[in-house]
Amino acid sequence: MIQQTARHGRERVHRTSSDPTRERIVAAAIDLFSERSFEGASTRELAARAGVAQPLLNYHFRSKDDLWRAAVDQLFAEMTQALDVRTAEVVADGDVAGAKAVIREFICFSARRPQLHRMITQESKADGPRMDYLVDRHVRPVYERTAQIMGTLVKAGAVPDIPVEHLYYIITGAGPTMFVHGPECRRLTSLDPTDDAVIQAHADAVCLLLFGPHVTTTTK
Amino acid sequence: MIQQTARHGRERVHRTSSDPTRERIVAAAIDLFSERSFEGASTRELAARAGVAQPLLNYHFRSKDDLWRAAVDQLFAEMTQALDVRTAEVVADGDVAGAKAVIREFICFSARRPQLHRMITQESKADGPRMDYLVDRHVRPVYERTAQIMGTLVKAGAVPDIPVEHLYYIITGAGPTMFVHGPECRRLTSLDPTDDAVIQAHADAVCLLLFGPHVTTTTK
DNA sequence: CAAGAGTCTGATCAATTGATAAAACAATCT
DNA sequence: AGATTGTTTTATCAATTGATCAGACTCTTG
Numbered sequence: 498m499i500q501q502t503a504r505h506g507r508e509r510v511h512r513t514s515s516d517p518t519r520e521r522i523v524a525a526a527i528d529l530f531s532e533r534s535f536e537g538a539s540t541r542e543l544a545a546r547a548g549v550a551q552p553l554l555n556y557h558f559r560s561k562d563d564l565w566r567a568a569v570d571q572l573f574a575e576m577t578q579a580l581d582v583r584t585a586e587v588v589a590d591g592d593v594a595g596a597k598a599v600i601r602e603f604i605c606f607s608a609r610r611p612q613l614h615r616m617i618t619q620e621s622k623a624d625g626p627r628m629d630y631l632v633d634r635h636v637r638p639v640y641e642r643t644a645q646i647m648g649t650l651v652k653a654g655a656v657p658d659i660p661v662e663h664l665y666y667i668i669t670g671a672g673p674t675m676f677v678h679g680p681e682c683r684r685l686t687s688l689d690p691t692d693d694a695v696i697q698a699h700a701d702a703v704c705l706l707l708f709g710p711h712v713t714t715t716t717k
Numbered sequence: 718m719i720q721q722t723a724r725h726g727r728e729r730v731h732r733t734s735s736d737p738t739r740e741r742i743v744a745a746a747i748d749l750f751s752e753r754s755f756e757g758a759s760t761r762e763l764a765a766r767a768g769v770a771q772p773l774l775n776y777h778f779r780s781k782d783d784l785w786r787a788a789v790d791q792l793f794a795e796m797t798q799a800l801d802v803r804t805a806e807v808v809a810d811g812d813v814a815g816a817k818a819v820i821r822e823f824i825c826f827s828a829r830r831p832q833l834h835r836m837i838t839q840e841s842k843a844d845g846p847r848m849d850y851l852v853d854r855h856v857r858p859v860y861e862r863t864a865q866i867m868g869t870l871v872k873a874g875a876v877p878d879i880p881v882e883h884l885y886y887i888i889t890g891a892g893p894t895m896f897v898h899g900p901e902c903r904r905l906t907s908l909d910p911t912d913d914a915v916i917q918a919h920a921d922a923v924c925l926l927l928f929g930p931h932v933t934t935t936t937k
Numbered sequence: 938c939a940a941g942a943g944t945c946t947g948a949t950c951a952a953t954t955g956a957t958a959a960a961a962c963a964a965t966c967t
Numbered sequence: 968a969g970a971t972t973g974t975t976t977t978a979t980c981a982a983t984t985g986a987t988c989a990g991a992c993t994c995t996t997g
């Protein structure tokens with residue numbers, strides 16, 4: 498068949514570089530996918546949350562999978578941007594204070610955007626095309642960089658001598674979990690995981706364990 | 718209407734205290750729910766994995782929700798059993814070594830049964846009836862006990878001075894995450910998260926951060 | 938204004954969902 | 968043997984799923 502649905506025939510023209518409707522859909526997708534997982538989020542509810550009709554999703558995106566990828570891309574773009582600001586200062590391999598700042602920024606970002614870790618967790622537990630995309634495209638670079646940073650910290654004696662693989666999962670576990678479990682945390686404890694004081698306290702706690710007692714530097 | 722589907726009319730007789738078919742279904746439910754989330758696991762695939770016809774699920778369980786609860790109950794029963802063996806020794810509030818053993822056991826259990834943390838994470842990110850069940854019935858008691866144990870450790874100076882709420886999420890994050898992300902971990906690193914040496918190394922790492930350098934006591 | 942490209946919606950598709958009904962099978966007891 | 972109770976399956980239900988199509992709406996441009 499020659500005819501395809503309007504859009505997908507020729508690739509997006511990308512005239513104004515930003516499409517507000519498309520962005521609203523991606524924003525809704527980030528929220529709903531991270532809450533309900535890929536299968537649990539129906540295209541109807543997705544569309545409703547974005548305030549559009551359901552078939553519009555298939556106009557802006559080839560498929561539900563395609564929308565999911567757009568959501569993941571958006572989240573990682575945000576994280577990369579948030580961390581690069583800090584990472585720029587750490588390029589030199591010895592900058593322990595800078596590395597510490599990056600870790601704090603990572604935790605703060607996780608609190609601001611727990612959706613990212615939720616979507617990673619949802620796909621990390623069983624192989625599949627979405628995990629392929631996630632790992633190959635996004636997670637591995639983050640892991641490589643983290644491993645490198647942590648390696649220099651260990652070498653510098655700033656952090657206990659633990660294999661970087663374990664440090665990676667300790668940091669990506671201990672940091673975001675409180676915020677990934679936000680609603681549960683609010684019920685279980687009396688803490689509000691969206692409160693900036695709580696976020697800073699958590700970053701303090703993780704850094705205290707990793708780096709030992711220090712003067713606390715507040716991030717953002 | 719008087720007639721109900723065979724089983725649900727009168728409550729289960731529980732004659733032999735164990736029903737192999739029911740257990741196979743629950744086992745399949747634990748695996749599939751934890752992999753694919755509640756909505757993502759279809760009753761057809763559930764039944765296929767248990768090797769039975771699909772309507773049999775509704776014979777043994779009132780609904781899909783009911784089966785989910787049975788799966789959660791089973792997982793928490795296993796954890797309680799695994800931890801109680803250790804916790805029994807710690808009742809006395811000062812037993813630091815015992816508390817440490819409990820934490821190691823918790824990590825080992827998380828490696829053996831990552832499904833538990835997967836199911837918790839899936840429901841902890843948005844309120845709903847399943848989160849009600851999970852938190853009220855299972856998670857809160859675990860949290861209370863953990864908070865109490867960690868409180869005594871902090872008081873004894875065995876662990877850095879961090880509020881117990883944060884310690885809870887640090888432990889439940891840093892401990893299980895590597896195993897919850899098992900398949901991803903295998904791709905990302907060269908470690909096999911089901912390998913006992915890796916599990917012990919991870920427990921060592923977490924304990925090193927929490928308790929500082931010590932002679933390592935191997936658990937199980 | 939008319940034309941046409943781009944954006945959006947209502948109606949509808951086949952496929953899959955959780956659940957039910959009725960009937961087949963199995964086991965025990967008389 | 969026949970009857971009864973408990974277990975399992977085949978066939979089917981209405982509802983929901985992701986996706987498609989044709990048409991309506993909005994723009995700009997001629």
